Amino acid sequence: MRITTNMIAFNAAHNLSIADKRTGSSLERLSSGYKVNSSKDNPVGAALSAKMRSQLRNLSKAVQSTADGVSVIETAESVLAETQSMVQRIRELCVQAASDTNTDNDRTSIMAEINQLRTEIDRVSNDTDFNTKKLLNGDLGRVAYTNKPDVDISYVSTDVAAGVYWLQVDNLATQAQYAGTVTGGESGALSINGVNVDILDSDSIDMIHKKIQNAADKSGITVTNNNGTFEYVSNRYGSKYGIEISCDNAALRASLGLNSDRIAEFGTDIDMYVITKNMTGDSIFPDSSVTECDGNTITVTANDGFEMRVDVGEQMNLAQGGLVTINVTDFGAMTVQVGPNEGQEVIIDIPRVDCSMMGLDNILAYTSRGADSAITTCDEAISYISEVRSRIGAYQNRMEHTQTSLDATVEAMTSSLSRIVDTDMAEEMTIYTTQNVISQAATAMLAQANQLGDKVLQLLQ
Numbered sequence: 289m290r291i292t293t294n295m296i297a298f299n300a301a302h303n304l305s306i307a308d309k310r311t312g313s314s315l316e317r318l319s320s321g322y323k324v325n326s327s328k329d330n331p332v333g334a335a336l337s338a339k340m341r342s343q344l345r346n347l348s349k350a351v352q353s354t355a356d357g358v359s360v361i362e363t364a365e366s367v368l369a370e371t372q373s374m375v376q377r378i379r380e381l382c383v384q385a386a387s388d389t390n391t392d393n394d395r396t397s398i399m400a401e402i403n404q405l406r407t408e409i410d411r412v413s414n415d416t417d418f419n420t421k422k423l424l425n426g427d428l429g430r431v432a433y434t435n436k437p438d439v440d441i442s443y444v445s446t447d448v449a450a451g452v453y454w455l456q457v458d459n460l461a462t463q464a465q466y467a468g469t470v471t472g473g474e475s476g477a478l479s480i481n482g483v484n485v486d487i488l489d490s491d492s493i494d495m496i497h498k499k500i501q502n503a504a505d506k507s508g509i510t511v512t513n514n515n516g517t518f519e520y521v522s523n524r525y526g527s528k529y530g531i532e533i534s535c536d537n538a539a540l541r542a543s544l545g546l547n548s549d550r551i552a553e554f555g556t557d558i559d560m561y562v563i564t565k566n567m568t569g570d571s572i573f574p575d576s577s578v579t580e581c582d583g584n585t586i587t588v589t590a591n592d593g594f595e596m597r598v599d600v601g602e603q604m605n606l607a608q609g610g611l612v613t614i615n616v617t618d619f620g621a622m623t624v625q626v627g628p629n630e631g632q633e634v635i636i637d638i639p640r641v642d643c644s645m646m647g648l649d650n651i652l653a654y655t656s657r658g659a660d661s662a663i664t665t666c667d668e669a670i671s672y673i674s675e676v677r678s679r680i681g682a683y684q685n686r687m688e689h690t691q692t693s694l695d696a697t698v699e700a701m702t703s704s705l706s707r708i709v710d711t712d713m714a715e716e717m718t719i720y721t722t723q724n725v726i727s728q729a730a731t732a733m734l735a736q737a738n739q740l741g742d743k744v745l746q747l748l749q
Contacts, residue, residue: 468545
């Protein structure tokens with residue numbers, strides 16, 4: 289028997305230390321609720337849980353970003369719904385004005401309401417925003433630019449691929465014009481674009497000009513008195529807009545400088561063509577491109593939803609060449625991050641929605657003919673708004689599905705992370721109880737081992 293080294297006590301102390309460590313680890317897991325409190329607990333699990341926690345935090349931000357994107361679309365959609373209602377009201381007023389049962393004063397009142405509605409449409413287009421970002425004024429449309437300062441790309445559909453497109457302008461649109469020398473001194477009636485004018489033989493040339501101009505204002509014509517020569521000019525460009533003057537009184541016609549009882553002068557549309565092949569044979573505009581010209585506005589459509597609208601300024605200098613280079617980019621539209629990683633995004637492209645874009649600023653319902661023409665304009669505007677609403681509705685449906693998918697991913701990943709790092713309290717309590725009993729037993733045995741030296745004293749007595 290040895291008294292300097294008590295190996296039995298050492299062994300008991302060692303086992304007690306192990307039991308204490310295990311009991312301490314179990315207590316740490318029970319008190320924190322995590323079974324991975326440091327990398328030593330589970331090196332692989334610690335690394336995996338760190339990545340999963342980062343992914344979960346990023347997913348939460350993606351969910352929030354997606355919800356914000358849906359809110360943007362809902363804001364734009366609610367305003368567009370009201371805009372469509374206003375256009376529908378304008379159409380109803382035009383249908384009412386198209387009937388000749390209305391007096392001139394009735395149509396003037398109708399136009400007053402139409403003007404107010406157009407002002408409101410433009411106001412909501414310019415003022416609707418989300419977090420200070422304008423939604424309907426074109427700021428969220430894709431950026432497209434040209435090599436000509438007087439050429440503007442006002443609309444590009446989502447099916448127009450980014451790249452370079454060319455078109456050739458040979459002649460710009462023109463305005464309808466007419467001129468005649470006025471002497472006065474005759475009585476009678478004439479009609480200017482459907483608006484009646486009564487002339488008296490006592491009217492001065494200035495009075496005649498005032499009467500004719502008042503009628504011309506209601507039909508989109510400007511009349512200038514140039515030393516007795518009345519110069520009529522249509523305010524709008526293109527073949528749809530003209531100057532039509534009717535007068536059955538030959539003497540009155542002569543006094544007003546009208547060379548016919550039926551004068552009909554119309555402008556011309558822009559003369560241009562798109563280039564579908566470049567010098568290397570690569571396709572630019574699709575081969576199926578169809579071009580429609582309205583004044584100086586060019587609309588190019590093709591299969592598969594391709595549509596581009598080009599507005600050419602009246603001051604474009606053709607002497608410097610009529611080749612227009614159009615660069616369509618993927619920039620400008622709103623990017624919504626819908627995932628935790630690079631490239632996981634949705635591009636929201638909302639074109640401009642105002643009276644100019646929809647042609648509503650051309651409505652003149654002072655005559656039955658003008659009101660009848662405006663009905664078609666309203667139909668086209670309603671169709672345009674419906675197309676925009678359909679586009680953003682598709683965005684909304686996609687993003688709501690994305691949001692649902694993200695929520696499901698967060699739930700599944702949270703469950704996976706829980707299995708890695710969360711303590712199973714029932715199991716851990718069992719382990720703790722076992723280690724606690726072992727620790728108590730080791731303590732008792734260490735006490736017994738420490739008393740073994742007392743037996744040596746009995747030998748020394």
